[in-house]
Amino acid sequence: MKTDSFICIVCAEAFNPDDDEEDSEPRVVHPKTDDQRCRLQEACKDILLFKALDQEQFSEVLDAMFEVLVQPQDHVIDQGDDGDNFYVIERGVYDIVVQKDGVGCCVGQYNNKGSFGELALMYNTPRAATIIAKEEGALWGLDRATFRRLVVKNNAKKRRMYECFIESVPLLKSLEISERMKIVDVLGVKSFQDGERIIMQGDKADCFYVVESGEVKIMMKSKTKADRQDNAEVEIARCSRGQYFGELALVTNKPRAASAYAIGDIKCLVIDIQAFERLLGPCKEIMKRNIAHYEEQLVALFGSSVDLRD
Numbered sequence: 095m096k097t098d099s100f101i102c103i104v105c106a107e108a109f110n111p112d113d114d115e116e117d118s119e120p121r122v123v124h125p126k127t128d129d130q131r132c133r134l135q136e137a138c139k140d141i142l143l144f145k146a147l148d149q150e151q152f153s154e155v156l157d158a159m160f161e162v163l164v165q166p167q168d169h170v171i172d173q174g175d176d177g178d179n180f181y182v183i184e185r186g187v188y189d190i191v192v193q194k195d196g197v198g199c200c201v202g203q204y205n206n207k208g209s210f211g212e213l214a215l216m217y218n219t220p221r222a223a224t225i226i227a228k229e230e231g232a233l234w235g236l237d238r239a240t241f242r243r244l245v246v247k248n249n250a251k252k253r254r255m256y257e258c259f260i261e262s263v264p265l266l267k268s269l270e271i272s273e274r275m276k277i278v279d280v281l282g283v284k285s286f287q288d289g290e291r292i293i294m295q296g297d298k299a300d301c302f303y304v305v306e307s308g309e310v311k312i313m314m315k316s317k318t319k320a321d322r323q324d325n326a327e328v329e330i331a332r333c334s335r336g337q338y339f340g341e342l343a344l345v346t347n348k349p350r351a352a353s354a355y356a357i358g359d360i361k362c363l364v365i366d367i368q369a370f371e372r373l374l375g376p377c378k379e380i381m382k383r384n385i386a387h388y389e390e391q392l393v394a395l396f397g398s399s400v401d402l403r404d
């Protein structure tokens with residue numbers, strides 16, 4: 095995979111979570127039934143921002159969360175407001191609307207999973223978007239003080255851990271330091287065992303990966319032989335530390351063009367699609383240049399290239 099460098103403009107605010115004043119806040123507990131706890135745990139299991147928490151911190155976060163039921167057209171968040179809560183989606187579809195030149199523009203949608211509302215709490219900024227429920231739904235809220243005390247503080251540790259690595263990733267090298275830190279703030283870390291499939295050809299894409307340690311094998315089945323029994327996967331590329339994969343589907347809005355497997359036990363940094371759009375969106379044009387390179391590779395391997403473009 096290519097490792098082009100690029101410049102990406104993201105608004106930055108000086109912020110030092112270590113200076114946070116909210117350390118003495120009392121612990122918040124919202125009692126829950128077993129059923130609620132079960133549903134909450136399921137909704138939170140893939141939330142990247144919680145991945146850096148240890149078990150005790152995660153349990154404290156779960157204790158503090160409270161259920162929010164929404165109706166169609168409810169505004170969960172209004173752009174410009176102060177940030178009160180962070181939200182994890184249990185179910186429902188939510189539009190992300192951003193005001194541009196006085197006109198509300200729908201820039202994305204959450205579909206029954208994910209989270210939102212972290213920006214205002216992390217950077218002490220007004221809400222950057224309006225979030226509108228499209229149907230009846232259920233969310234789990236986490237109050238600002240608990241979010242800052244546990245998630246934001248923990249992120250400061252993550253920043254220290256990943257600062258050097260992020261700086262060494264060619265794709266991210268040319269970002270300003272504050273921009274790189276915003277990437278660190280949203281990334282999750284996932285481990286995979288030898289042979290484990292990380293992404294699957296044909297699947298819908300919801301995140302992008304940077305290899306932190308180990309190697310990843312990119313494999314593809316020929317589309318022209320789709321119905322044939324002998325349509326075995328062919329290795330088309332390998333990615334090692336600092337290289338990225340899984341960006342193509344996010345750039346083209348198409349299903350995954352290939353599968354990726356761990357070679358040995360590996361670790362990847364993961365950025366979900368909303369953060370990708372927000373932080374790396376302006377860089378999509380540069381990533382699109384990879385497509386020509388991928389197509390050349392496919393012609394060399396299969397004699398023809400599949401339709402990689404949007």
Ligand SMILES: Nc1ncnc2c1ncn2[C@@H]1O[C@@H]2COP(=O)(O)O[C@H]2[C@H]1O
Pocket residue numbers: 171177190192201202209210211212213214215220221222223224225368371372
């Ligand atoms: N393109 C986007 N721009 C701004 N906010 C976004 C975008 N996509 C998703 N969001 C989410 O919308 C939330 C609105 O409240 P926050 O600014 O606290 O945090 C924001 C993000 O979690």
